[in-house]
Amino acid sequence: MSLDRNAASNIAKVLTEALPYIQRFTNKTIVVKFGGNAMIDQDLKTQFARDIVLMKLVGMNPIVVHGGGPQIGDLLKRLQIESRFVDGMRVTDTATMDVVEMVLGGTVNKEIVSLLNTNGGKAVGLTGKDGGLIRAKKLKVTQKSPDMAKTEIIDIGHVGEVEHISTDVLDMLVNSDFIPVIAPIGVGPDGASYNINADLVAGKVAEVLKAEKLMLLTNIEGLLDKSGKVLTGLSTKQVDGLIEDGTIYGGMLPKIGCALDAVKAGVTSAHIIDGRVPHAVLLEIFTDTGVGTLITNKTL
Numbered sequence: 001m002s003l004d005r006n007a008a009s010n011i012a013k014v015l016t017e018a019l020p021y022i023q024r025f026t027n028k029t030i031v032v033k034f035g036g037n038a039m040i041d042q043d044l045k046t047q048f049a050r051d052i053v054l055m056k057l058v059g060m061n062p063i064v065v066h067g068g069g070p071q072i073g074d075l076l077k078r079l080q081i082e083s084r085f086v087d088g089m090r091v092t093d094t095a096t097m098d099v100v101e102m103v104l105g106g107t108v109n110k111e112i113v114s115l116l117n118t119n120g121g122k123a124v125g126l127t128g129k130d131g132g133l134i135r136a137k138k139l140k141v142t143q144k145s146p147d148m149a150k151t152e153i154i155d156i157g158h159v160g161e162v163e164h165i166s167t168d169v170l171d172m173l174v175n176s177d178f179i180p181v182i183a184p185i186g187v188g189p190d191g192a193s194y195n196i197n198a199d200l201v202a203g204k205v206a207e208v209l210k211a212e213k214l215m216l217l218t219n220i221e222g223l224l225d226k227s228g229k230v231l232t233g234l235s236t237k238q239v240d241g242l243i244e245d246g247t248i249y250g251g252m253l254p255k256i257g258c259a260l261d262a263v264k265a266g267v268t269s270a271h272i273i274d275g276r277v278p279h280a281v282l283l284e285i286f287t288d289t290g291v292g293t294l295i296t297n298k299t300l
């Protein structure tokens with residue numbers, strides 16, 4: 001392919017305009033969570049892969065953590081296994097855990113690895129079991145009793161929370177110019193598998209790697225208020241209020257929770273952005289004001 005002089009000149013202009021942003025983020029770790037809901041369109045997936053490869057080629061260190069909730073849901077349906085969620089977490093019995101491991105560690109992880117590789121990257125896929133990457137323990141979920149008189153612990157099965165992230169395998173891959181692609185499956189001390197919400201894994205990975213940015217790509221413009229306006233720059237107290245009055249519910253609960261935790265733990269900024277927008281990742285990096293919902297320690 002060869003470009004005419006005008007087109008080449010436009011590209012040169014765009015590239016030089018990108019230079020300050022590239023310099024700002026060179027050698028910085030950027031954790032990108034690719035949500036299952038943002039993963040449904042083939043063109044978007046390819047654009048996502050090209051964005052990540054470009055980030056790597058210009059010297060940033062992208063780490064991909066992926067979800068796959070809708071993809072797990074599809075296979076469960078085909079197998080006629082019922083599924084339900086509590087506070088954004090899938091209740092995971094043993095049969096469901098097998099499906100989760102198959103879909104996240106198998107189909108979805110390998111599809112993203114393959115897309116990154118066919119677009120010029122060097123990606124390696126991992127679950128939390130590989131290299132002891134994610135040590136997990138059972139997540140305890142509490143709920144108010146129907147009469148609201150007491151708080152009860154409810155059992156949602158093989159759902160985990162991150163206890164420890166081992167950076168050894170990630171450091172090794174990043175130092176050899178690989179792009180790690182992480183499926184959110186944790187391992188207990190006895191080798192048991194745990195299903196972990198992908199946002200929570202992305203947040204913890206960003207924390208332990210002291211990432212510059214945590215980007216959570218989803219299927220909505222950002223955190224919205226009741227009238228549908230994108231909210232940004234929120235304090236912890238404001239977020240608590242929005243949870244209490246029901247503005248934040250379901251899958252947005254772990255997302256906002258891990259964004260706040262990551263920033264409190266030293267990640268410079270966390271962003272909830274619309275993965276349905278073409279090149280959402282690059283738009284975030286190359287825009288001063290950012291897109292979607294931004295959380296920084298200035299706002300907490």
Ligand SMILES: Nc1ncnc2c1ncn2[C@@H]1O[C@H](COP(=O)(O)OP(=O)(O)O)[C@@H](O)[C@H]1O
Pocket residue numbers: 034035036037038067069199217218219220222223224225247248249250251252253255
């Ligand atoms: N206040 C809110 N603003 C935006 N989305 C919200 C809000 N509260 C709940 N949600 C829901 O959270 C969803 C995003 O979470 P989820 O479906 O788990 O996405 P992902 O698969 O990307 O992790 C949105 O599509 C929306 O239905």
Ligand SMILES: CC(=O)N[C@@H](CCC(=O)OP(=O)(O)O)C(=O)O
Pocket residue numbers: 034035036037066067068069070072088089090100159160184195196197198199251
């Ligand atoms: C415990 C729990 O809910 N785990 C999630 C893991 C996948 C995920 O988080 O996928 P998204 O990012 O696409 O929602 C699940 O089973 O759906």
